[in-house]
Structure formats: C-alpha cells, structure tokens
Amino acid sequence: MLCAEDLRHSFGPVRALDGISFTLGEGQTLALFGPNGAGKTTLLKVLAGLIRPEGGRAEVTGGRRAVGWIGHQSYLYGHLTVRENLLFWAALYDVARPLSRARAAELLGRLGVADRADVPVRVLSRGLMQRVTIARALMHDPEVLLLDEPFTGLDLAAAAEFRALLAELAGKGRIVVLATHNVDEGVELATDVAFQARGRFVQLAPRGARGPGEIADAYRRAVTGG
Amino acid sequence: MGEVLRHAWVIARKDLVLEFRSRTAFVSAAVFTALVLTVFNFGRDPTAVATVDLAPSILWVTFTFAAMLALNRAFQLELENEALDGLLVAPISRTSLYWAKLIANCVFVGVVECVGLPLFVLFFDVPVGGVLAPLIGVIALATVGFVAVGTLFSAMVIRTRFAELMLPVLLLPFLIPPLIGAVQVTARLLGGRPLSEVTGWLRLLAAYDIVFLTLATLLFPTTVNE
Numbered sequence: 315m316l317c318a319e320d321l322r323h324s325f326g327p328v329r330a331l332d333g334i335s336f337t338l339g340e341g342q343t344l345a346l347f348g349p350n351g352a353g354k355t356t357l358l359k360v361l362a363g364l365i366r367p368e369g370g371r372a373e374v375t376g377g378r379r380a381v382g383w384i385g386h387q388s389y390l391y392g393h394l395t396v397r398e399n400l401l402f403w404a405a406l407y408d409v410a411r412p413l414s415r416a417r418a419a420e421l422l423g424r425l426g427v428a429d430r431a432d433v434p435v436r437v438l439s440r441g442l443m444q445r446v447t448i449a450r451a452l453m454h455d456p457e458v459l460l461l462d463e464p465f466t467g468l469d470l471a472a473a474a475e476f477r478a479l480l481a482e483l484a485g486k487g488r489i490v491v492l493a494t495h496n497v498d499e500g501v502e503l504a505t506d507v508a509f510q511a512r513g514r515f516v517q518l519a520p521r522g523a524r525g526p527g528e529i530a531d532a533y534r535r536a537v538t539g540g
Numbered sequence: 541m542g543e544v545l546r547h548a549w550v551i552a553r554k555d556l557v558l559e560f561r562s563r564t565a566f567v568s569a570a571v572f573t574a575l576v577l578t579v580f581n582f583g584r585d586p587t588a589v590a591t592v593d594l595a596p597s598i599l600w601v602t603f604t605f606a607a608m609l610a611l612n613r614a615f616q617l618e619l620e621n622e623a624l625d626g627l628l629v630a631p632i633s634r635t636s637l638y639w640a641k642l643i644a645n646c647v648f649v650g651v652v653e654c655v656g657l658p659l660f661v662l663f664f665d666v667p668v669g670g671v672l673a674p675l676i677g678v679i680a681l682a683t684v685g686f687v688a689v690g691t692l693f694s695a696m697v698i699r700t701r702f703a704e705l706m707l708p709v710l711l712l713p714f715l716i717p718p719l720i721g722a723v724q725v726t727a728r729l730l731g732g733r734p735l736s737e738v739t740g741w742l743r744l745l746a747a748y749d750i751v752f753l754t755l756a757t758l759l760f761p762t763t764v765n766e
Contacts, residue, residue: 362629363628363629364625364628364629366765377631378629378630378631379631381629383626383629385622385625386622387621387622387623387625388621389621389622389623389625389626390621390623391554391558391617391620391621391623392620392621393557393558393561393562394554394557394558394561398557402550402554403626403630405547405550406547406550406551406627406630406631406632407630407631408543408631
C-alpha cells in the first residue's frame with residue numbers, strides 16, 4: 315500500500331506540495347498529470363524518500379526496499395557496463411547474484427538492450443540509457459513503482475514495450491505512480507487519474523471508461539480553466 | 541553490522557573499479573606527488589638544513605595534499621547522473637555509504653603513498669631500511685585518521701559551488717593533530733631513535749583515529765540527508 319497524507323512542502327516562497335492526500339492499493343496505477351512546476355517531481359521524491367516533507371507523511375508498505383524509482387537522472391555510472399550497473403544496484407537491494415544476473419538478462423532482453431549488456435553506459439544514446447534506467451529500477455522487482463516522465467527519450471517501439479511491461483506489473487498487483495505533463499502518455503494504463511497544479515490535486519478520480527481525449531479535456535478544464 | 545559492511549564493500553568496490561577504469565584521480569595524485577617531491581628536492585639547500593630534519597615534513601605535506609585529490613573525488617563520482625540520490629533511495633544505511641567511501645579513499649590514498657614513499661627515499665636518500673615496518677605503520681595510522689575526517693567533509697561540501705576549494709579550507713585545521721604526530725614519529729624513526737620515544741605520539745594518532753572514525757560515522761547521516 316502507498317499512502318500520502320496531507321503532504322506539504324515549499325521551496326522558499328514556492329509551495330510545491332499543498333495538502334496532498336491519496337492512498338493506492340495493490341494493482342492500482344495513478345497517472346499524475348500537471349503542467350511544468352506543478353509539484354509532480356517533488357511529490358514523487360517525497361514518496362521515494364528523497365525529500366522529507368515539511369508537513370504530512372508518506373508511507374510505503376515494505377519501506378525503501380519496496381520502491382522502484384525512475385527520476386530525471388539515470389543513476390548509472392558511465393565507466394561501468396550496462397550489466398555491471400544493474401548488478402551493482404541489485405546488490406544494494408540484496409538481490410542474490412544468480413537471481414540478479416538472470417533478472418538483468420531478462421530485463422535487458424525485454425527492453426531491447428541485451429546486445430549492449432557489456433557496453434560502458436557512457437557510450438549509450440539518451441534513449442538506450444533510458445531503457446537501462448528502467449531496467450535498473452525494476453531489478454529488485456519492486457512492489458511500488460514511482461515513475462517521473464519515464465517515456466522521455468524512448469522511441470515508439472520501446473515506449474510500447476515499456477507500457478506492456480507496466481501493464482503486466484500492474485496485473486501482478488504492483489502499485490504504479492506515473493507522472494507526466496503529456497496526457498496522451500500512459501492514460502490507458504491508469505486506474506486512477508490525478509491533475510496537479512500549484513502543489514494541489516485539483517482532481518483525483520478513477521479513470522473509469524474515459525479515454526485520452528476525455529482525460530485531456532478534463533485536464534484542460536481543471537488545470538487551465540479552459 | 542554484517543549488512544552495513546556488505547553494502548559498504550559493494551559501493552567501495554564499485555568506486556575502485558571506476559577509478560581503475562578512468563585512472564583520472566590516481567594519475568593526477570601520483571603525478572602531483574612526484575612533482576612536489578621533485579620541487580622540494582631541487583628547492584632545498586642540503587648544506588643549510590640536514591635532510592633528515594626536513595624530510596618528514598616534506599613527506600607529510602606531500603601525502604596530505606595528494607590525499608585531498610582523492611577526497612575531493614570520493615563524492616564527485618556520485619554526481620554523475622545524480623547517482624548519489626539513487627544511493628540515498630536504496631535500502632542501505634548511511635553508515636554503509638560512509639564506510640564505503642572511507643574504504644575506497646584509504647585504498648586510493650594508500651596506493652598513492654605506495655608510489656610516493658619510494659620516490660621520497662630516492663630523492664632524499666633517507667635511511668628507511670631498518671625502520672620500514674614502523675614507518676609504514678605510522679603512515680597507515682595517520683592516513684586512516686585524515687581520511688576519516690576528510691571523507692566526512694567531502695560529503696559536506698560536495699553540493700557546494702566551490703567544493704574543491706572548500707574541502708582544504710575546512711579540512712586542514714582538523715589535520716593539524718595527526719600531521720604533527722606523524723611528522724614527529726617519522727622524524728624520530730628516520731633519526732634512528734628508539735620506538736619507545738614515540739609511543740606518546742602513536743597513542744595520539746590512535747586516539748585521533750578512534751575518536752574521528754566514531755564521530756564521522758555518527759555525523760555522516762546528517763550531512764547527506766536532505
């Protein structure tokens with residue numbers, strides 16, 4: 315379970331989180347939409363434990379071990395190979411070596427970078443690095459996935475494969491929070507949709523049968539008043 | 541404790557692999573050591589001051605500034621792709637991170653000292669044959685002390701604008717006790733004095749190591765928390 319209760323946080327005069335509360339259970343995927351500066355990244359960082367909120371509390375069942383986090387940076391070391399990076403991060407999550415090797419091979423194959431496993435990360439393109447970043451976040455098979463603009467840099471095929479992977483994970487009961495400013499991305503994965511603006515949820519509701527067009531209209535009305 | 545050390549070793553090994561692959565800091569520190577010893581060798585007047593009186597200070601000034609290069613690089617490695625955030629999100633204790641950097645820094649500085657000591661003997665023609673083991677012992681004792689403090693300060697300054705300038709400014713005052721101790725012990729060893737004459741200084745070095753290793757271990761989490 316992922317639970318946020320009255321989260322508040324400011325950066326100087328800018329209020330990034332202003333009383334955000336929600337709870338997600340097994341298999342729920344929250345698509346979090348908002349314009350630049352709405353506080354989406356701050357919210358995910360608070361949930362991941364990177365920022366201690368000034369008010370309220372965030373709780374993930376299973377603690378930090380249960381969280382898989384994709385932020386704006388890859389957390390990959392350029393002088394290590396793709397495989398070495400994945401094994402390094404898996405070791406910090408106490409994934410046993412034979413299991414982590416198998417998991418790395420499986421994820422790299424799934425994300426289409428198996429042929430780059432022994433290549434130093436510093437020579438990868440932005441898109442390939444993003445695929446490895448996704449694999450890095452999934453190495454320990456997390457219960458909760460916090461994804462901040464995870465489709466950045468992915469080509470159409472990789473984005474489709476990643477969407478399929480997320481759908482599978484949600485089917486297995488994983489909790490996903492997906493933040494993006496692009497309403498077309500990830501809507502079909504969502505069980506719940508939140509619109510965030512100026513640090514607040516201006517709308518939080520189940521997606522129901524709404525498609526991307528309806529979500530986009532609702533987003534425009536809720537966020538811009540248009 | 542076992543888990544702390546296991547995670548520490550995973551990170552330290554990664555740091556050493558990165559350094560082995562890039563060699564940037566090691567080459568810089570080794571060249572720096574050779575240059576400083578060369579400058580002192582040609583810049584002194586051997587008829588004015590006996591070599592054995594001057595040599596210990598030169599040795600420790602050289603080692604101290606070479607170590608600064610290692611300490612500066614310890615957390616800079618983690619700024620690549622913001623990997624430090626990944627380490628802070630991972631389910632490892634902050635103590636693991638401190639000990640990882642401590643281990644990697646000790647190995648790194650130790651290797652630089654292994655390069656510097658033969659050069660020192662070569663340039664200054666000091667009689668180390670009979671005192672090599674105690675000399676290595678005192679180098680190890682002093683190195684652990686200043687690496688312990690330096691690793692803590694390195695973490696404190698890493699996100700400041702002038703980290704490379706801030707580190708020596710903050711660190712050097714704290715290095716005065718172990719440096720005085722190390723110079724005194726080295727001078728007496730090279731002067732052929734008995735070991736019993738320096739037990740007080742050795743106790744000071746050992747006490748400094750214990751106190752600052754403990755303090756740094758306790759204080760480190762507050763330096764890396766948000």
